[in-house]
Amino acid sequence: MFRRLCRRGAVNVASPAFTDVKLTEAAVRRAGKQVQVKFSDGSEFLMHGLWLRDACRDAYFVSESAGERYLDKIVFKASGAHADGCVKETRVVDGSLEADWAWLEPYSGFAGVPAPDLRCKALFKNQGIPDQFQHREFESVMTSEEANLEMLQSLMKHGVIIMDNVTPAEDASVLLHFANQCLGGMQKDPARESPNWIIQKKESAKSVSYAQTVRLNNHTDQSVAAHGVPALLLVVNYVHGTGCNTLVDGYAVAEALRERDPAAFKLLSTYGNCQERDFIRSRVDSAQEGTQTMLITTKQPIIQTDPAGGIVRIQYNEVFRTPSTVPFEHFEEWYRAYTLFNEMIHGPEFEVQVPIGKGQMLILDNWRVLHGRAGGKSSHDRVIMGGTVVREAFHSRAIRLMGAQYPVSDYVDL
Ligand SMILES: [Fe+2]
Structure with a gap:
């Protein structure tokens, strides 16, 4: 195994990380x-x-x-x-x-890499205060690589970052520039010309995503879940208006479930949850033109763990759930576990509401934090644009900012 020491704290990308070591x-x-x-x-x-x-x-x-x-x-x-x-x-x-x-290791993609050590994460519940989340200045992160690295590290520690004083724009240019420069690049959607989505008011919307006045249940974004693995980050820019997002720490919920109902945790981390997304139909209310048909099916457990039981990610979006294939003899108990999980992620203990509006960007760890929209709290002129960042892009940006080669471990038991 290759190992080398590097300095603590932020590293200037422009200079090698070890210049002061002789x-x-x-x-x-x-x-x-x-x-x-x-x-x-x-x-x-x-x-x-x-x-x-x-x-x-x-x-x-x-x-x-x-x-x-x-x-x-x-x-x-x-x-x-x-x-x-x-x-x-x-x-x-x-x-x-x-x-x-340590903060970056779980996202290396190397075979057998362990799940994140939750001692490195600041798990959160609903604190009942107006805004319990970390904020960073947009201009600072855009102009300083040190601030960029610190933001990414804080994002993976806390699960959520809200960017303030975002440069105004009528289109997706600021969002894309930020995603490309500071997050590693936005995921390209094969069924749409532009990588980002746009959600704005539409009367009689058929898709709940576009019906802004009603509640959108908490979920993780699936996007194009390549090989069944969803993108790591979600970024949303509030271009116009105001809204209220709901956010839930999926790691905190899963750990609570493991402690309170181990059998339910076992079932949700064992059996696959069938989901199907038709990218043309689910965008029936979108102002953006689809470029091709696309139908993506996934069957991953809602709680995904490594062999030691550590939680890797939560993958769950009720609107795309399809008939379950859990074996007959286990279906009833699986359904009980699924219902319990659903109650926990929408209950007052774990669900946090946060007001957010024009000039702000919301960035989430999409493997960990479920997001939704509170009902009846969006302004009529609310326009949001967003998209996802895959693990590979995030990791690429992070190691560049760390200014060194990744110290590769072997995770194989010999
Ligand atoms: Fe979403």
Whole structure:
């Protein structure tokens, strides 16, 4: 496993992350097969010479302009040595590696990566106050990479960030610019020309999403759930008017369910919940033109866990639920669990109402936080535009802001 120390706190992307760390000692070990190095911050590494040669990223092996290895520099003949266990970390002084990267690790996409450690998350319930969420200044995040990184870290800790004093715009330009610059880029929808959606008042709307005066139940956005995995972030820009969103910490609900009714938790984290979304029909009230038909079906548990039982994500949207395929002998108990979960995410203990309006943007961790719309609280001129950001885009932006290569772990039990 490759490991390296990095500095705590925000890192300036423009400069390498380790410029203030000096090499203090280096020695050749095991008859030239290994190298031991020590650095001024106290870290110490043991590396295979073979690994050093293979990992070299200098101009001889890697094209700077293309960001690719030169294929004719690959050594195909086995040298008799093994490249596994390439670097052995012998000492980490203050454990700062884990501290700096722990927030990002669950979103690496690497096979077997554990669910988020909930000790890194500030789980929330309804505190009964007008606005219990974190706010950040739009201009600051747009103009400072340090503020951008801090916002992303806070988002993944708290689940929700509200951006204030967002630059006014009549179209989606500000939203898209922000998503592309600060979140990694908005997910492209194959059935629509523009990546963002627009929701505005429509009389006699058939889809509940567009019927702004009525309540929209709490859900996670499915968008195009590639391989059944929904996008990680949801961003919504209030272009006009005011509204009141409902927000629920799905991790807090799931953990409470695990504690209060373990059998219900087990059922909801075991059996798939069938959903189907017809992207043409569900947008019957949209002002945007569809470009093609698209029908996406998913069958994932509402509460998704890793093998150790840690909660990875909540995936739930009642409007798209289709007939259940839970086995006959378990259906009644599954349905009881599903009803209990539905009550919890709409009950006063967990559901939080937050007023939000023009000049603000709402950003959510869509794997964790369910969102909805309170009934009868939207102004008639409410216009919101939004979209989703997939895990890959978010992770790409985050590691760029961290200014270093991701320290890849092996999650396989050998
Ligand atoms: Fe939604």
